[in-house]
Amino acid sequence: MLCDRCQKRPAQVHFTQVINNTKKQMSLCSTCAAEMQAESLGGLPQLNLHDFLAGLINHHFTGNQIQTKSLPQVSCEKCGATEAQVAKSGLFGCSECYSQFGQGVQPLLKRIHGSSQHTGKVPRRTGGKAIIAKEIRILKGQLQEAIRQEEFEKAAGVRDRIKDLEQQLQ
Amino acid sequence: MSLRETVSNPYSKWLDASGPESDVIISSRVRIARNLVGYPFPHLLGYDNADKILYAVQSAIESAAIKEIVGQLELSRMTELSPTERQILVEKHLISPDMLEQPEKRGVVLSADEVIDIMINEEDHLRIQCLLPGLQLKECWDLANKVDDGMEQILDFAFAEDMGYLTSCPTNVGTGLRASVMLHLPALVMTQQINSILTTLSKLGLTVRGLYGEGTQATGNLFQVSNQVTLGLTEDEIIDNLIMVAKQLVTQERTARLALYKEQQYPIEDRVWRAYGLLKYARSITSTDTMNLLSDMRLGVDLNIIPNIPRGLIMELIVMTRPAFLNKLKGEDLNPAQRDIFRATLIREKLNSLS
Ligand SMILES: [Zn+2]
Ligand SMILES: [Zn+2]
Numbered sequence: 186m187l188c189d190r191c192q193k194r195p196a197q198v199h200f201t202q203v204i205n206n207t208k209k210q211m212s213l214c215s216t217c218a219a220e221m222q223a224e225s226l227g228g229l230p231q232l233n234l235h236d237f238l239a240g241l242i243n244h245h246f247t248g249n250q251i252q253t254k255s256l257p258q259v260s261c262e263k264c265g266a267t268e269a270q271v272a273k274s275g276l277f278g279c280s281e282c283y284s285q286f287g288q289g290v291q292p293l294l295k296r297i298h299g300s301s302q303h304t305g306k307v308p309r310r311t312g313g314k315a316i317i318a319k320e321i322r323i324l325k326g327q328l329q330e331a332i333r334q335e336e337f338e339k340a341a342g343v344r345d346r347i348k349d350l351e352q353q354l355q
Numbered sequence: 356m357s358l359r360e361t362v363s364n365p366y367s368k369w370l371d372a373s374g375p376e377s378d379v380i381i382s383s384r385v386r387i388a389r390n391l392v393g394y395p396f397p398h399l400l401g402y403d404n405a406d407k408i409l410y411a412v413q414s415a416i417e418s419a420a421i422k423e424i425v426g427q428l429e430l431s432r433m434t435e436l437s438p439t440e441r442q443i444l445v446e447k448h449l450i451s452p453d454m455l456e457q458p459e460k461r462g463v464v465l466s467a468d469e470v471i472d473i474m475i476n477e478e479d480h481l482r483i484q485c486l487l488p489g490l491q492l493k494e495c496w497d498l499a500n501k502v503d504d505g506m507e508q509i510l511d512f513a514f515a516e517d518m519g520y521l522t523s524c525p526t527n528v529g530t531g532l533r534a535s536v537m538l539h540l541p542a543l544v545m546t547q548q549i550n551s552i553l554t555t556l557s558k559l560g561l562t563v564r565g566l567y568g569e570g571t572q573a574t575g576n577l578f579q580v581s582n583q584v585t586l587g588l589t590e591d592e593i594i595d596n597l598i599m600v601a602k603q604l605v606t607q608e609r610t611a612r613l614a615l616y617k618e619q620q621y622p623i624e625d626r627v628w629r630a631y632g633l634l635k636y637a638r639s640i641t642s643t644d645t646m647n648l649l650s651d652m653r654l655g656v657d658l659n660i661i662p663n664i665p666r667g668l669i670m671e672l673i674v675m676t677r678p679a680f681l682n683k684l685k686g687e688d689l690n691p692a693q694r695d696i697f698r699a700t701l702i703r704e705k706l707n708s709l710s
Contacts, residue, residue: 264395275477279395280513280521283528290525294518297526299560300587303519304498305530308507315516 188214214294261285314354321350357433362440363683365487365675367447367469371667374489375459378657379605381537381577381670384448384486385495385594387503390524391509396523397460397476405476407461410473415509416464424505428466430475439578439688442679448486450474471502479531480525481506488603492534496594519586531587535595536601539655541576542611543604552607560584561600575646575673580587581602612698616658627655637705639695645676646700663709672702 188196225310239264245320260267262285266278293349294301304322307315324347374380383467390396391411396405409432411568417427433441437618444450444463449472454461464473477606483502487494504710513521520530527533543549553563560583565574580600584594616623630651633640640648653669674680676698682688687696 264399266395266399274398276396276398276523277521277525278399280390280392280515281522283515283518291516293525294528294586297528298584298586302585303515303529303586304515305519305532306503308512308514309504310507315514318516328616 186212188217190214190217232244243349259286279335317354322348324350358429358436358463361447361449361465361469361518362436362443365447365536365671365680367449367674367699369489371670373667374487376605377489377601377610377666378628379540380490380601380670381539382448382486382488382538383490383492383495383533384484385422385492385499386533386535387419387423387499387669387672388505388520388527388533389483389510390513390521391480391507392513394480397478397480398523400460400476403461408480409462409475411510412464412473412481412506415617418505420508421505425502426501428464428473430462430464432462438602439679439682440524443683446679447674451477453477459505464684466646471498477526481510486508490536490598490605491537491599491600492594496534498534500590522583526583527585530588530590530593532585532590532593533581534597535579535581538578538580538601538604538608538609539576539650539653540596540604541650543575543602544616546611546615548607548611550603556580559600561597573585574643577650592697599637608623612654612658618690623646623658626651627658627660631655631706634702636703638701639692639698641680642698642700645698646673647671649673664706668709672705675701675705 186192186196187212190213194216196212196214227248261278261282263281264278266282268286271277271282271286277286290306303315304319309316320335324343328343328347331337331343370664374383382480391408394400394408400408409430413430416430421428436444438455441450441455441458442610445452445455447469449465449469450463451474454463454477460476462475464475465471470485470487471485472484474484483499485498485502487495511707515521520531522528522531537699540549541550550623556563562581564579565577577609580597582597585593588596607681613637630648634648649669649672652664653666656666656669675684678694681694681697681701684701
């Protein structure tokens with residue numbers, strides 16, 4: 186089935202729009218769904234997030250946009266959540282699911298957030314290497330700034346510190 | 356203040372209308388989602404495991420780390436509260452309506468001033484929230500961050516180096532941070548600028564929804580604006596973005612108010628005084644009417660049309676006149692018609708006590 190809006194890409198998402206109290210059902214590709222969602226934000230209840238996720242997950246897990254029914258049943262070894270359950274509820278079963286469901290997850294996150302790399306807070310006690318990685322990111326910013334300001338002595342110091350940290354990472 | 360008092364007192368710190376930009380921004384909220392390693396997320400959590408998480412949080416808030424960093428916190432299981440009391444926590448925005456289902460699995464941690472609030476076993480194991488009046492997003496984040504620091508010394512949070520904090524819904528992963536402001540935008544609604552503003556905000560990656568109301572018909576002209584993206588930005592970036600947008604909305608709303616008042620002085624004054632009159636003398640009034648009239652009255656207060664009404668009182672009336680709170684105040688379950696009468700009585704008493 187093709188997307189009702191662009192008639193080009195395959196439909197993955199059921200989109201319900203409420204205009205003047207009448208419900209309008211559409212089947213959309215994820216691109217059009219995202220655009221419609223942005224456009225219609227004036228009229229608040231729009232896209233069902235779970236349908237949206239279901240579309241994305243199915244798409245990425247199978248690599249096949251059309252056949253969502255003949256999915257191979259992948260499930261999380263830790264919590265037992267199946268792919269179908271995740272797609273239906275829009276929720277992962279446990280924190281292990283993120284690695285268990287593998288390849289599909291990164292593109293999914295990218296689609297939702299425009300990024301798949303965390304740059305924020307790292308837990309101090311259990312953050313491990315992420316703490317160092319974060320510090321390196323911050324220092325790299327400072328290095329650029331120092332170079333821009335032509336503070337080369339400072340830049341050299343920052344560069345040394347980055348080298349130290351990068352060694353710790355290995 | 357104990358939880359008992361929380362559910363019997365309509366006043367919350369976030370209502371006191373004393374914060375910065377409080378003529379437009381009612382309150383600021385920051386919520387961070389955290390999950391414990393080794394347990395399924397709440398929607399797959401059995402009773403035993405739900406219980407273990409409640410115990411783990413209990414021991415964390417009793418720890419020296421939390422007491423030192425944050426102070427005294429109190430955990431209540433949902434089952435310790437009556438259904439009316441649970442509903443009141445929802446009406447005060449301290450817990451989400453989802454917390455009312457399967458109360459056996461859920462609990463809430465509150466600080467005495469109701470500024471810190473942790474929902475346990477909602478969509479994630481912990482949802483640490485801070486709620487302050489006016490535009491105080493930075494202050495909210497600092498506080499939530501501190502609570503998280505303290506909790507983290509005791510609890511092992513699920514975290515991946517690349518994806519950040521792991522949450523039940525992938526829309527929260529990364530920072531797990533949802534920051535929001537509640538705004539009162541009557542002039543932008545009246546001048547019909549609101550829809551184009553909402554569209555613009557959505558393009559900036561922000562979510563807008565009406566508070567209490569459904570869809571675009573935001574009851575009482577109250578809107579909540581929050582960040583959508585939680586991954587790929589730092590917490591400070593998310594907070595700063597939202598502050599920038601909130602300040603812009605404050606400017607636009609103030610400009611619209613002044614222009615509106617200048618161009619249509621009598622219609623506006625009439626509208627404000629009619630609202631005041633209805634609220635002060637009505638004998639029966641619905642919840643939706645109340646919200647809309649309180650919004651008009653508040654606009655009158657902000658434009659100095661009506662003197663001597665504290666903004667805090669208006670916010671207190673909004674919470675106090677919600678259905679569950681009325682039942683609690685009356686001490687019995689009222690039917691809708693009885694509630695409308697009791698609501699009108701209560702508002703009359705409050706407004707008459709001022710003059
Ligand atoms: Zn399309
Ligand atoms: Zn799992």
